[in-house]
Amino acid sequence: MKELEIGCTNKAVNERYTVQDVAKRAGVHASTVSRALNPATRHRLSEEVAARVIAAAAELGYVPNGLAASLRTRRSETIGVVLPDITNPVFPPILQGLEAVLAEERYVAMVANAGSDNDRQRLVIERLLARQVDGLVLATVTRHDAIVDQCLKAGVPLVVVNRSEADHRVSSVVSDDLRGMRLAVDHLYGLGHRRIGHLGGPQNLSTGKGRLEGFLSAARDHGLDPASSDLELASGFSREAGREAAFRLLEHAPDLTGVVVANDLLALGLYDVLAARGLSCPGHLSVVGHNDMPFVDMVSPPLTTVRIRHREMGEQAAQLLLRLVRGEAQGGVDVVLKPDLVVRASTAAPR
Amino acid sequence: MKELEIGCTNKAVNERYTVQDVAKRAGVHASTVSRALNPATRHRLSEEVAARVIAAAAELGYVPNGLAASLRTRRSETIGVVLPDITNPVFPPILQGLEAVLAEERYVAMVANAGSDNDRQRLVIERLLARQVDGLVLATVTRHDAIVDQCLKAGVPLVVVNRSEADHRVSSVVSDDLRGMRLAVDHLYGLGHRRIGHLGGPQNLSTGKGRLEGFLSAARDHGLDPASSDLELASGFSREAGREAAFRLLEHAPDLTGVVVANDLLALGLYDVLAARGLSCPGHLSVVGHNDMPFVDMVSPPLTTVRIRHREMGEQAAQLLLRLVRGEAQGGVDVVLKPDLVVRASTAAPR
DNA sequence: CTGAAAGCGCTTACAG
DNA sequence: CTGAAAGCGCTTACAG
Numbered sequence A, B: 001m002k003e004l005e006i007g008c009t010n011k012a013v014n015e016r017y018t019v020q021d022v023a024k025r026a027g028v029h030a031s032t033v034s035r036a037l038n039p040a041t042r043h044r045l046s047e048e049v050a051a052r053v054i055a056a057a058a059e060l061g062y063v064p065n066g067l068a069a070s071l072r073t074r075r076s077e078t079i080g081v082v083l084p085d086i087t088n089p090v091f092p093p094i095l096q097g098l099e100a101v102l103a104e105e106r107y108v109a110m111v112a113n114a115g116s117d118n119d120r121q122r123l124v125i126e127r128l129l130a131r132q133v134d135g136l137v138l139a140t141v142t143r144h145d146a147i148v149d150q151c152l153k154a155g156v157p158l159v160v161v162n163r164s165e166a167d168h169r170v171s172s173v174v175s176d177d178l179r180g181m182r183l184a185v186d187h188l189y190g191l192g193h194r195r196i197g198h199l200g201g202p203q204n205l206s207t208g209k210g211r212l213e214g215f216l217s218a219a220r221d222h223g224l225d226p227a228s229s230d231l232e233l234a235s236g237f238s239r240e241a242g243r244e245a246a247f248r249l250l251e252h253a254p255d256l257t258g259v260v261v262a263n264d265l266l267a268l269g270l271y272d273v274l275a276a277r278g279l280s281c282p283g284h285l286s287v288v289g290h291n292d293m294p295f296v297d298m299v300s301p302p303l304t305t306v307r308i309r310h311r312e313m314g315e316q317a318a319q320l321l322l323r324l325v326r327g328e329a330q331g332g333v334d335v336v337l338k339p340d341l342v343v344r345a346s347t348a349a350p351r
Numbered sequence C, D: 001c002t003g004a005a006a007g008c009g010c011t012t013a014c015a016g
Helices: A002-009 A019-026 A030-037 A047-060 A066-073 A091-104 A118-130 A146-154 A177-190 A206-221 A239-252 A264-277 A310-325 B002-009 B019-026 B030-037 B047-060 B066-073 B091-104 B118-130 B146-154 B177-191 B206-221 B239-252 B264-277 B310-325
Strands: A078-083 A108-113 A135-138 A158-161 A171-175 A196-200 A231-233 A258-261 A286-291 A304-307 A334-337 A340-342 B078-083 B108-113 B135-138 B158-161 B171-175 B196-200 B231-233 B258-261 B286-291 B304-307 B334-337 B340-342
Touching: A019 A030, A019 A047, A030 A047, A066 B066, A078 A091, A078 A118, A091 A108, A091 A310, A091 B091, A091 B108, A108 A118, A108 B091, A108 B108, A118 A146, A135 A146, A135 A310, A146 A158, A158 A310, A171 A177, A171 A310, A177 A196, A177 A206, A177 A258, A177 A286, A177 A304, A177 A340, A196 A206, A196 A239, A196 A264, A206 A231, A231 A239, A239 A264, A258 A264, A264 A286, A310 A334, B019 B030, B019 B047, B030 B047, B078 B091, B078 B118, B091 B108, B091 B310, B108 B118, B118 B146, B135 B146, B135 B310, B146 B158, B158 B310, B171 B177, B171 B310, B177 B196, B177 B206, B177 B258, B177 B286, B177 B304, B177 B340, B196 B206, B196 B239, B196 B264, B206 B231, B231 B239, B239 B264, B258 B264, B264 B286, B310 B334
Parallel strands: A078 A108, A078 A135, A135 A158, A158 A171, A171 A334, A196 A231, A196 A258, A258 A286, A286 A304, B078 B108, B078 B135, B135 B158, B158 B171, B171 B334, B196 B231, B196 B258, B258 B286, B286 B304
Antiparallel strands: A304 A340, B304 B340
16 A cells, blocks of 8 residues: 555656666566676677567666666766856857767766855855766866865866966866967057057956966067056956956056957957947957857957857867876866957957 | 775775764764754754764765765756757856756756757757656757657656747746737837738747747737748748848848847848848848847847846746655646847837 | 664676 | 676664
8 A cells, every 4th residue: 555655656766667677577687687788798698688688678668777876886977067157158168068078978967057156166066076976177267276176185087177277286178368369469460559458357367367468478579568557457257347447448548549358258348338438449449359259240340359169178178087087197287279360340450 | 905006096986985984983873974964854863963973074074975865865956957059048047047046955957968859869868867867957849849758758857948848748937929029019010110021930849939920910910911921930040040041031021121030049140141131220121039148239230139038937947847856746837937128229110 | 862774776796 | 608795875764
C-alpha cells in the first residue's frame, strides 16, 4: 500500500530504471551492464553479451544516473562558468565557444551570473564546487583577486577568460590589448589626428589597465604626449559609466579630435554624451571602440572598433581547461589572441 | 608508497574533507554532522553539539559533496535550461531572471545551447536528465514539439518560456503577442498609415504565428484588409532571414508606408535592405519592431518597438518551475505578460 | 538528543 | 569473459 502511494506521487523517479533493471532484463550482472554500456570497456565482453545488454537498455529507455557515476569515478564532467554579467554582449559568444568545445567532450556547463561583488562570487563558486565541478572558468577576475587564491589553494583546475590577473598564476585566454590599442591609435593618427584622448576602463581589471598602457605606448611612439586631461577612466565597463567618464573627458579636453575608448559599451556612453551636447561623430569627434560587440555595426554612426574573437576565446578556454582537468597540461599558460581593426563610420579626418 | 603517489597527483580530491572527517574532529557520529549542518534538522541537536560540529566544519573548510547528497535525497537542486541561441539578445535577460530566482532557492542552472536541430536538442536534454536535473526550462519549443511529448512522458517538471506549444499541455511564460501587435498597428494607424504590411516570423513558432494573427486581427479592426502581398514570413528569427524576407516584401508591396515586424532582429534585417536600396526610415517607410532587445535604442534610426519584459519572463518561469518541482502546483499554467509600446524614431506620419 | 545501519546507483579492482 | 563485493559521501528512518 505504501509502495503504491510512492508510485503515484513521484512517477518520474519511479520510471527511472537502474543498472539492476537492465541487468535483470539481459540476464547478466550489474557490473556487466556497466561494462557493456561504456564504450571503453565494452571490448572486454563477448559481442553477444554486449549486444544483449545494449538492447535491453534501449528497450527500457535506460538513462544512467550520472550523479551516481560521478560519485564513484570522482569526475562530474561538469564545468562551472562564472560571469560578471550575462547581459554584457561580449559574454554570450564566449559562452557559445566554451559550450561548443565542452559539448564535444560530453561536458556540461553550469553557468552562474555572479555580478561584481566578491562575496557573492565566493558564494557562487562554493556552490559550484559543492556540486563537484571538475574545473572552473572565471570571467570575473580582477588584477589582484583573492578568489583566485582560494581556487588555487583548493586545487581546482582553473582558467580565466577575457581578463587575466596580474601575477599570471593561472592559465588565461585574453586578447592582445597592446596591439588592439596600437591599431586604434595608428588609425586615428593616419587620418591626421594629433589630439587624441583615451576613455579608459577600471584599472583593477587587466583589460582596463592593459588598454590604457597600450594607448599611452602607441601615442608616445607617434611623438604624441597625451596630457593627463586627455585621459578619463570609467568606474566600470558599462554604458552608464561611459557616460559619466565621457562627460568629464569632454569638459576637461574640449579640443580633442579623436578618442580611443577601452570598450564598446563605454563608446556608446560617449555617443550618448555627444548626442546630448549636439556634437556630431565623426564630424566633431572621431571615436574608436574596443570589442566589436554585436550590433555596433548598426548604431549611428556605425562604430569603428577593435574586433576581439570572443567565440574563439571561449573555445580556447575550454580546451585549456579540459587539458588541465585531464592532467595533460599545467597551469600558467597564457593564450593571447590577435585582434583586428574594423573601420566603420565613426572615424574620419579631424575637423 | 602508493598512497603517497595518489596524494601527489590529485591534491584537490585529497584535501576534500567528508562528513567522517568533521565527525572525527567534533567527536560525534557522521549522522550528527549531517543534522548539525542542515538548518532544518539542527534544532534536534543540543546547542552545544551543533555548535561544536559547525566549528569543526568551519575549521576544516568542509564543503559537503552535493552529488552524494543528491544521490541520497533524489533532489539535485539543479535545473536544466535549453536555449536555441544564447547570442540572440533576448535570452541573456531571460537567463538573468531565471538565475536570480533559482539562486535564491539555492538552485543552480545548467545551461545548454541546443540550436534549432531536434536531434541535437534531444541529445542535450538526455544529458541534462542523466545529470538528474530536477526540472527543465525550454526556450526552444515549436508549436508541435515531439520533445515536449518525451519530457512529459518522462515525467520531468517542465516549463516553456518565450514560446508556447499549440496544445498548452505545459506551463509557459510568454508575452501577449496579440496585444503587442495591436499596440504596433494602432500606433501606425494613429500616425495616418493605411498601407501597413507585416514582416512575420516562422509559423511553426508560437511567436511567429501569434504575431501574424495579432497583426491581421488589429488590421481588420481598423477596416484595413492587408493583401497577401503585404505579408512576408521569414524562415527564422535572425537578421539574415529578415533581410531575405524584407527584400521580398519590398518587391511585392512597394507602396507600403509602414511595416510591423515580428521581431527586432528581423527589423534590423529590414533596415539593411532599406539602406541597400537607399530608402530612408521613417521617411519612406515606418518600422515597428518587437522585443525591445538591448541596443535597439542605439541603432539608426532608434527603433520603435514592442517591449517585452524578458527578465520578468525568466523570473516567472523559475517560480513556476520550482513550484512544479516541489509538487506545490500542477502544469498547464500559462503566464502571459503585458507588453508596452516604446516609441522611438523609426515611425512617423506617412510620406 | 545521538548513534549505528542501510542504501541512493553507479564503477572497478579482485577473483575465477 | 563475467560475477560478487566494496565503496564513492551523503541522509534518514530506526532504535534507544
